[in-house]
Amino acid sequence: MIRVSDLSKQYGALKAIDQVNFHVEKGEIVGFLGPNGAGKSTTMKILTCFTQPTSGSVNIAGFDAFNDSIEVRKRIGYLPENTPLYEEMTPRSLLRFIAGLKGVPTKEQNKKVEEVISLFGIAKFSGKLIKYISKGQKQRVGIAQAMIGEPEILILDEPTVGLDPKQIHEIRDIIKNMQGKRTVILSTHILPEVSMTCQRILIINKGKIVTEESTVNLMSRFHSHNIFEIEIDGDEKKVQSVLRDVKNILRIDVKEKSNDQRNIYEIETEKNIDNRREISHAVVHNGLGLLSFKTVSRSLEDIFLELVTDEKEAEVKDE
Amino acid sequence: MNNFVTLFKKEFFLFFTSPVAYAIITIFMLMAGFFFYNIFAYYSVVSQQIAMQGIVSGSGGINVTEGILIPFHMNISVVVLLLIPLITMRSFSEEKKNGTFELLMTYPIKDYEVVLGKFFAAFAFYGVLITLTLIYPLIVSVYASIELPVLISSLLGLLLMGAAFIAVGILISSLTENQIIAGGLTFGVCLIFWLLGWMETEASPEIGTVLKHLSLIEHFQNFSKGTINTKDIVYYFDFIILMLFLTLRNLDSNKWRG
Ligand SMILES: Nc1ncnc2c1ncn2[C@@H]1O[C@H](COP(=O)(O)OP(=O)(O)O)[C@@H](O)[C@H]1O
Ligand SMILES: [Mg+2]
Numbered sequence: 001m002i003r004v005s006d007l008s009k010q011y012g013a014l015k016a017i018d019q020v021n022f023h024v025e026k027g028e029i030v031g032f033l034g035p036n037g038a039g040k041s042t043t044m045k046i047l048t049c050f051t052q053p054t055s056g057s058v059n060i061a062g063f064d065a066f067n068d069s070i071e072v073r074k075r076i077g078y079l080p081e082n083t084p085l086y087e088e089m090t091p092r093s094l095l096r097f098i099a100g101l102k103g104v105p106t107k108e109q110n111k112k113v114e115e116v117i118s119l120f121g122i123a124k125f126s127g128k129l130i131k132y133i134s135k136g137q138k139q140r141v142g143i144a145q146a147m148i149g150e151p152e153i154l155i156l157d158e159p160t161v162g163l164d165p166k167q168i169h170e171i172r173d174i175i176k177n178m179q180g181k182r183t184v185i186l187s188t189h190i191l192p193e194v195s196m197t198c199q200r201i202l203i204i205n206k207g208k209i210v211t212e213e214s215t216v217n218l219m220s221r222f223h224s225h226n227i228f229e230i231e232i233d234g235d236e237k238k239v240q241s242v243l244r245d246v247k248n249i250l251r252i253d254v255k256e257k258s259n260d261q262r263n264i265y266e267i268e269t270e271k272n273i274d275n276r277r278e279i280s281h282a283v284v285h286n287g288l289g290l291l292s293f294k295t296v297s298r299s300l301e302d303i304f305l306e307l308v309t310d311e312k313e314a315e316v317k318d319e
Numbered sequence: 320m321n322n323f324v325t326l327f328k329k330e331f332f333l334f335f336t337s338p339v340a341y342a343i344i345t346i347f348m349l350m351a352g353f354f355f356y357n358i359f360a361y362y363s364v365v366s367q368q369i370a371m372q373g374i375v376s377g378s379g380g381i382n383v384t385e386g387i388l389i390p391f392h393m394n395i396s397v398v399v400l401l402l403i404p405l406i407t408m409r410s411f412s413e414e415k416k417n418g419t420f421e422l423l424m425t426y427p428i429k430d431y432e433v434v435l436g437k438f439f440a441a442f443a444f445y446g447v448l449i450t451l452t453l454i455y456p457l458i459v460s461v462y463a464s465i466e467l468p469v470l471i472s473s474l475l476g477l478l479l480m481g482a483a484f485i486a487v488g489i490l491i492s493s494l495t496e497n498q499i500i501a502g503g504l505t506f507g508v509c510l511i512f513w514l515l516g517w518m519e520t521e522a523s524p525e526i527g528t529v530l531k532h533l534s535l536i537e538h539f540q541n542f543s544k545g546t547i548n549t550k551d552i553v554y555y556f557d558f559i560i561l562m563l564f565l566t567l568r569n570l571d572s573n574k575w576r577g
Pocket of ligand 2: 037040041042081157
């Protein structure tokens with residue numbers, strides 16, 4: 001559906017993006033993840049034909065973004081960063097205007113506009129001027145305008161930035177519901193966002209794609225160690241000595257101390273060896289109380305930091 | 320064509336959501352009224368004097384066309400020069416500043432449709448202003464008969480000259496995201512084109528003719544006197560087309576820079 005090849009964009013001496021390559025298949029929801037200034041917006045501006053790349057090409061639904069820009073734009077719904085909208089219009093008049101521009105036939109315009117208005121819960125404020133509605137409401141109008149005309153592809157640049165948790169939840173649900181129906185690329189610099197809404201993640205840093213993998217793979221790839229959180233009732237010294245006798249334990253730390261000897265311990269074990277049975281057995285048979293046992297997986301946040309930091313270190317070496 | 324109509328309608332109606340539009344209309348009517356009152360009062364005094372001196376009016380006296388219509392429309396053209404920058408300064412600048420420009424340019428519409436939509440919306444708003452000035456000739460027509468051809472040709476001239484100013488304004492507005500700069504520059508550039516005719520006297524004859532030909536006001540003077548020359552019409556059309564073409568080029572180069 002989307003094929004990006006060797007895409008570069010230079011602003012003066014600054015390489016905003018540098019030799020970016022990726023594919024997105026029909027019906028996929030792909031997360032574009034990277035810190036501020038990584039080049040996410042720049043890439044999206046090129047995909048939506050707002051900006052021309054310095055080199056490289058973009059093919060969307062079989063059309064070249066440069067030579068067939070109108071055909072490409074017909075197939076894309078775009079929400080730019082910060083949701084720019086005509087403040088002096090009402091959501092309803094704005095959506096009608098945009099339906100017109102996107103070539104929705106005049107007879108159907110009303111129907112289509114009312115459809116998105118109810119789909120995104122805009123009805124309540126559809127007659128207010130956009131400058132007077134809240135950030136979350138604005139965001140919904142922004143996504144609605146991208147959706148109108150039923151484009152095959154949606155490109156959403158930081159769709160949840162500046163929203164409160166409830167609103168973020170709503171927007172994420174909207175996006176998740178598009179799975180299989182629309183091809184979606186969304187950018188974010190917030191990690192949990194992509195792991196919750198996207199099947200695949202492209203991590204971009206300093207204009208380069210650092211990694212490209214399914215969310216599941218990415219999580220498991222970095223699952224190289226086993227870390228557990230165990231709450232044990234008993235004297236700390238005894239717990240330490242009991243656990244030290246269990247094989248394949250690399251590290252025992254007290255994570256949370258409590259006054260009544262019910263401490264939470266963090267234990268790291270050898271990777272690819274499951275010794276949870278041995279651990280619980282040792283605890284219980286030595287007269288200690290096993291209160292809880294939890295597997296801790298590393299968050300995407302850690303993975304991300306690691307990827308980005310690795311690159312930084314490599315650069316330092318280069319210099 | 321559909322896109323042009325959609326854009327035009329939105330742009331035109333958005334004018335009236337802004338207090339700036341009403342301020343422009345008010346200032347325009349006040350200034351036009353002020354000039355009209357002065358010209359009218361002066362004309363009355365002069366024609367009374369002529370009558371008192373016993374000269375039979377009608378043959379030797381100044382007529383309404385020369386006494387009121389021509390000076391009035393010349394004054395209106397100055398007001399237009401002052402106010403058109405206020406009409407066009409928001410056109411592209413505001414969209415660039417708010418980021419809606421990015422949204423607009425990613426809809427499946429052609430650049431020329433955007434430019435024409437904005438140009439004709441500003442022109443239509445300007446048309447409303449010019450239509451409002453008709454009340455003054457209407458007042459005159461209560462007291463004296465008006466030469467309709469002169470009135471029509473003056474209005475045509477005002478519309479064409481205004482359209483040329485608007486085209487300058489649209490071009491400049493596409494160059495900056497700062498409305499104030501857009502407005503100021505538009506005024507400056509229009510003023511230069513206005514004054515070119517005056518510089519004629521100081522320039523050598525060859526350059527003088529060129530300057531005179533380029534001057535926006537020079538061509539308007541013919542219209543205001545009731546003469547419609549193809550040469551003048553062609554001049555305004557060329558000027559407008561050139562400005563809009565440059566706007567289009569600028570939008571295109573934005574894609575490479577922005
Ligand atoms: N119009 C522009 N002119 C000059 N530099 C720009 C422009 N747009 C973006 N940049 C620069 O390009 C880099 C990438 O920006 P951007 O794509 O907006 O990053 P992100 O969206 O990931 O935060 C940044 O260093 C930014 O300062
Ligand atoms: Mg960005």
